[in-house]
Every structure is written in C-alpha cells, then in structure tokens.
Amino acid sequence: MSKLLVIVGITGNQGGSVADAFINDSNWRIRAITRDPSKGSAQEWAARGVELVRADQDDITSLTAAFTGAHAIFAMTDYWAPLGDPAVRLAAATRGISANQQCAELETQRGTNMALAAAAPEVQRTLERFVYSSLPDSSRLSGGKYTQVWHFDSKAAVERFVREDRAMAASGLSAKASFIHVGLYTDNWRRAPTTEICRDPATGGYWHLDLSDGSRKSPFVWTRRDTGPLVRKLIEDVQPGARLMAASQVCTYRQFMAIWARTLGQKLAGDGGVKIVSPQEFRDLIQADDDLKDHLTECWLYLRDFGYDGGDTDTLYPKDIGAESLMSTLDEYFKSEDWSALLP
Secondary structure, eight states: OOEEEEEEOTTSHHHHHHHHHHTTOTTEEEEEEESOTTSHHHHHHHTTTOEEEEOOTTOHHHHHHHHTTOSEEEEOOOSSGGGGOHHHHHHHHHHTSOHHHHHHHHHHHHHHHHHHHHTSHHHHTTOOEEEEEEOOOHHHHTTTSOOOOHHHHHHHHHHHHHHHOHHHHHHTOGGGEEEEEEOEETTHHHHOTTTSSEEOTTTSOEEEEESSOSOSOEEEEOHHHHHHHHHHHHHHTSOTTOEEEEOSEEEOHHHHHHHHHHHHTOOBOTBTTEEEOOHHHHHHHSOSOHHHHHHHHHHHHHHHHHOTTTTOTTEEOGGGGTOGGGSOOHHHHHHHSOOTTTOO
C-alpha cells in the first residue's frame, strides 16, 4: 500500500519541488493543503492526481484533520506574503510594532500551529517523518548582534519549538523531525533588481552590489528544481534530527557572477563583477518602506559577518548525505532562465 505525503505550499517553489520529487512514484500518494482548492494553481496539481484538502494555518483543528493519515509531512511557512496584507499592517500599527515584526510573529505562530497539529495523537499514529522549511537563528548565531533578520528568526523559532519543547518530545514529533534550510534563491535577481545583478551604465558590464568583496562562500539553490530531491532524502534516507542546507552550488558571489557572465556571454563590471557599497548605500537602493529596508540591510550585514549558515557546525550540506549528484549547477540554471527583463 502506498504511503501518504502531505505537502504545505504545493503551489510555491518549495512545495512544488517536493511534489515533483514524489509524484511519479507509485509508493507514494500526495495530499496538498490549501486554503482555496478551487484556485487554478491548485487545480493544476489536482489534474496530476494530487488530493486537495482545505485547511488554514491559523486553525489547528483543520490542520490536524488534513495531516491525519500522513506518513510524511513537508511543512513550510511564508513570511513575505502577509507583508502586503493591509490587515496585518493595521494589526502592527495598532500594537505599535513594525509590520516586519508582526509578520515574524505570525509566521512563528503558523509554524507552531502545524507542529501542534502534527503532534496530535491521531496524526502520530501513522507519521514517520516531519520536515519543516526553516532558516538559521541569526540572533543566536550572531551573538545578539543582529536581531532583526525577521524572516530567519521567525522560522528558527519554529525549529527550536519542535526540537526542544517538552510537549513536542512527549508526543513523539521531535524524534521524527528534520529541517531544511533553503539557501539563497538563484532567481533573487527578480526580487532585488537594484542589487543582485545590475548593469553598470558607464561600462555596460554587470555586477552584484554587496556589503563585502564577494569572497565569502554562500549556498545558492535553484529552489524549484532542487528542494524536492533533498526533502525526499530527509524523508527516506536520513535519520531524523538533521538540519540540511538546500544548496545547488556553494560558491562566492565572485564565482556566481563569473559563471553567469561566461554562460550568457556577458561582461562584468568593476572588480570581478562585485561592487562594494556601504550599508547606507545598500539601504538606499532597496525598493521598500523604511522598516523593510532596515530588515534587509541587517540581513546582508549578517551574511557579511557570519555567512548564511552563521558558522553552525551542525548544518549538513548535500554532499554530507550523498545528494550532491542530485543537485543542479549554476550554469544549468542560468541557461534555463529568461533573461529578457535584465539584458538589453
């Protein structure tokens, strides 16, 4: 009899990648959680044989019902979408806090809700693996230097809850849980057009704008392609308790830009395709409100000073679990993309 995998976020990059990794395997069947099963993006998965179940991340009862019968669960939360919700911004203003903090608290609560649902006795009866998409605890790893990298710490708080809460341990969930930390998206150039890959009008070359010289190695991930195979390894092959970095390729930004230029036949500007800017200059380039400017600038300061994984020695990489051959390369990603929005 086939096993049941329940996926949260199947219409997004991470969840869609996880679904792709399992959908053609007759040993598994997939159930996807969605607030609106009638949406076109959800119906596309239904047409491929995925069971759609209505559930709300703010409603533990609905989550528990959706998780019941699962042998494995892939859970994820979205920090960014609520930032554009007027109700979330109003709630933040009423409390006298930033919308960024409000979204962080909301994300942590939603992740906690999913953990509580997965810990329910009726779910635990069949559950073998629980994988949550987390990120490094930047406040802890920076020794308290950077405490407003909200979208990192909000997920890390969920991971900490699942690992350390006594009720989670007593339920059995802690012993079945692993965590995947998704690295820098290779398509961040779409989200950060003023800093990620930019054209220098003076030379016509391209560079990445950074707070450092681009010599620190970072994990870059083709999220839609490579998240799924790693989650599958965590579910089927790796002992629970792992913290795995999703990284298609680990390299410096200088190497990233060199591969990009070589693959697409473009020239680089500046010193090796990297332009160093001050924190204030970087902040001024971000196209967002002041709170988000502060948030993202602090994120890049954390990356400059501590690296993406914060120097955490417990973090595994694909090579550590025999998954390096499953990963894409940067040049494969670059060749697959439509660069018309960036290149003249």
